[in-house]
Amino acid sequence: MTVSVLVPSSLVREAEDKREATRKIGYVARAATVFRADRLVVFPDPDGERHWGGGFVSTVLEYAATPPYLRKEVFGKRDELEYAGVLPPLRAPSLTGSESEGSGSLRQGIVTEVGPEGRVRVNCGLQHPISLVTPSEMTVGEGERVTVRISSRSPVRAKLVDPPPSGWSVTRTDLPAALDRDDAGVRIATSRHGVEVTTRRLTDVVGRVERDGMTVAFGSPGRGLPEILDLPTDSLADGRPGDDGEDEADAESGVEHGAPSRFDLWLNAVPNQGSEVVRTEEAMFAALACLNLKEK
Template sequence: MHPMKPRSLALLLPSSLAIDASDLRSKTAKIGQIARAASVFRADRIIIYHDPDLDETELIERILNYAETPQYLRKRLIPLADDLRYAGTIPPLRTPHHPLDADKIEIGDTRVGVVVRVHENGSWVDIGSKRFAFLNVSMQKGERVNVQITSNKPLKAIPVGDDEITGYWGYSVARAGNLSRALTLTLALTQAPGLRIATSKYGESIDADLLRKIGVESGSEDVLVVFGAPHKGISEILDEERRGERKNSSIVEFDYTLNVLPDQGTATVRLEEAVVATLAILNLAFH
């Protein structure tokens, strides 16, 4: 039996992921690295869980959304904010929905757009070109929409759903409660049992047999990869949450707990480094 690609890949990250960054520029760079890693390895969702040590959920969410939004739509979709001061320094994602030349349009192309004008007979959508594309359907002004080009002169398109798009099309960002609730929520949202993978320096070291096993089990499943906080591992976080709950919390179980960097040469591994290392290893399993 050969490995199959996961149906979806979600990352669960702490709100304290930038706690070791001393200023906004450094925090932006760290979050930008995570955006790049998530895109390189085709993550579909990034979920931020609350860590009481530091709650920068809003900052993380805003910067991740900024990075994921095509450059030509940022002024329309991303409100001005002081904490986006250094967002322009984030390297471009260069994903399929971030075209280098937005004016180069061919019939059949898929684009991300935003509705800029609405009429009873249809809507006009900004897709990054000098001309707006016309959709023969009324939509809500300001709505983000995926469209497929059906005509160049005049420029027309039809809306397409996420499930109709082939290839990688970016990630969505969501926020959850604490880690226990986030795990419960993600389990409830999946239509299949899925595969839940925790990362830990106390986890199982990876070899070829384990990679093969993960690859087979992840086929056509929803895969969730969970990362601990910079100063606390997953087990410690869950133990603290259980002690803080007045009622007994359900036991959280993972299919795998992995140590992707055994015998590391540094005293610590930064979270953005752990994300890259973990996803690179799992990418081998998924292919």
């Protein structure tokens, strides 16, 4: 099951300064980590951007998604990361590295040098970069992220392995392309104007998510998805069946192939909200907590 989370480039449009903008992005990264997202996509909303746009948002997210022991190697010093120190710790095993000495200890690494005879030097957070043999079925280049299996730290015994680095990735692409992916699963837009989450509706949605995965899109403060996509809000909670033979129960569930703008469902995950605006990071925790439930 693949979980993709889509956020707009206008994510930090209401932040007062770069420090606050960085902190806000950190909470988005926390939500993606807590609910085991596989992919975080930043889609363009240039009309909603103010001081900081998609480049800033994606850079800070990429930094947060990088193991601390690799950050200096990957990013060096960048203006976008001036306040990276305020990012909350994610505490994900894929970022901290396993402390186990067993054969299952996996760590992310970065190739710092490609040498002769199929050997590479890899920085994987040990005291020094280590020299490893590249398996015959693998091709790696300088600067590439790799996965290292460590069987012993003293003396060091390690090898490159096939599985890609775990955790979530960060990409920048437009919304239609993200929704049209083969592994998009159930495509869910979040909005206060969507159908309200109920136990009956959630039962059906969760079943489909468990089977097919999901792509969940969020808006930005003061500029929700309907405004970003220029959609009338009164069309988002109709609960009408699509044209592919869905029955009345499917329409009740809110999962509908006729929903606007390529989505299967427009979902209001915070019914009767007490604040005029639910921030993106708050909406992420509310929506993903519901969608992360199990059928049984």
